[in-house]
Amino acid sequence: MALPSQADDKVYHLKLAETWGANTPLLGDTTKRLAYLAKTLSNGRLHIRIDSSNKHKAPFGVFDMVRAGQYDIGHSASYYWKGKLPNSLYFTTMPFGMTAPEQYGWFYYGDGQSLMNEVYEPFGIYSFPGGNTGVQMGGWFQKEINSLADVQGLKIRIPGFAGEIWAKLGAKPVNIAPGDLYTSLERRTIDAVEWIGPSLDIQMGFHKIAPFYYTGWHEPASELQFLVNKKAFARLPADLQQILTTAMRVVAYDMYIHFQHESAVNWANMKREYPAIQVKSFPKDVINAMQAANSALLAAHAEKDPLAKRIQHSQASYMAKARAWTEIADQAYLNSMSE
């Protein structure tokens, strides 16, 4: 059989800007894996140069740089753009939202990817899932939270939409540079810090100085994002387009599993070193108030924006089905083993 016509033999060079600093564990591994796969799957015809924020100096400028064509690809998170693009909020994770497998189902077998396309298309950008962190923890607390009363005036470092929810409950979300967080928590200038989970919290050292580790509610499945400039994508021959999208898809899944692994290993290390860490879940009245605040914020957004309303509806109806299955599958299984 004759060889089907090869598009061409040129080497294509793409530039990728990532929000993260050089060699950030897990997140930076994902872009390195992407570049490796692009090169090896294409026999050297697709080359991706990675610039970390140390180089491009604009961690939260990735969207604009990919839009402008300064970079062909970005690795970041959709909810960072909610200031300029409010509907980008829905494609990372939502408080009390889907778990990672549920959300991948929504992206790939429900309407998630096509709704994301609708949000990003006006900017000449494709957005694809870019790797999942799994459940993020609720944060490190100096005092136990026994009821909604304990939340009043609580100084907590937690950014974004989750911070707005804490504020609605009566807490005082504060902004503190990452480099000052440890000292602020140690000196009790602040009462609590939300970070990520054992995978990356361990290097921050919060477990050494705060006794309570609260379970997650606000980011059950944070999905990173690959941004691709549409014109740059269109310049690639069809096989390299397929190589790029397939490589992004597999490294995203891999990051989810890698986070799972590192979370398990680092949680075991934390507990070995500090066996007194107490894992707590927020009490029912706090969870109820968080859910009510979340619903109110979402309703306000849906009222102003018909596309937001459609996305919320799509997520809610997908999640209702997906969660009903998760409850009789994974949740029932896990509970039957731990009761």
Add this chain to the structure above:
Amino acid sequence: MALPSQADDKVYHLKLAETWGANTPLLGDTTKRLAYLAKTLSNGRLHIRIDSSNKHKAPFGVFDMVRAGQYDIGHSASYYWKGKLPNSLYFTTMPFGMTAPEQYGWFYYGDGQSLMNEVYEPFGIYSFPGGNTGVQMGGWFQKEINSLADVQGLKIRIPGFAGEIWAKLGAKPVNIAPGDLYTSLERRTIDAVEWIGPSLDIQMGFHKIAPFYYTGWHEPASELQFLVNKKAFARLPADLQQILTTAMRVVAYDMYIHFQHESAVNWANMKREYPAIQVKSFPKDVINAMQAANSALLAAHAEKDPLAKRIQHSQASYMAKARAWTEIADQAYLNSMSE
């Protein structure tokens, strides 16, 4: 920059035998996706022909056919070979074992893949993860199981290792051809049927005739398998090797998400049509007895076979860490929303 030397421009043809019948939903979609990706990633240089069991007539001969080189690739499940290769048992799923994300962590970031290599290498075969079904349900029951007493003499269709465990509890596992299962369950010739989960149970119709659907314990994360003949793999140029292994990896993850999606959709459909279906978990004394029987069977195997012992140890120690994380992450999150 000059083009790195292309290995060659030949079109390579591989033959794949799958255990499944033609066009089996989900399972058959996975091999079709593999062939599609192999073709498009390689710009037509890698062609995979899929033979279903309708063609090759040997659903459980896939291992032997790949070993002999009659086929280059197989799509099947590792535990099917436990008769001739007892340690193949450990690479599909284990009763009370890891969930899918935990097990992928073991395969890719723990010792899972290298232990699987050790088991398959003597046969000139590579084995790779081939897609996960997620949690399989415990089965459809005509009567409620309230205690271990209700298990005595229970006639249940459940094959393999899980059937051995049921037998140890006092049940009577029976073998019945799939085509006769519906009638046997309807006429109460048998008391219960284990199949898969809503994704594929729906077409069997058991929900129309059995009121109790029990949650899973025996196959929390059944991972299918790609078998690859080593000599056939070695004949491929390096870029096509990378294309084949990457395509297998991504279609495996995709199958996990596809099962998640179809389970959710079909479970919603079942409940809409038959709202009286009652979901039950086995009572604590039954679960305890199942766990004890499982441990006894595993211990007997480990005693006879040092490699089995090493694999069991690797799984148990990986799972201890992974589950401690799952408990404070996914499980705590799901429970906080459903309490």
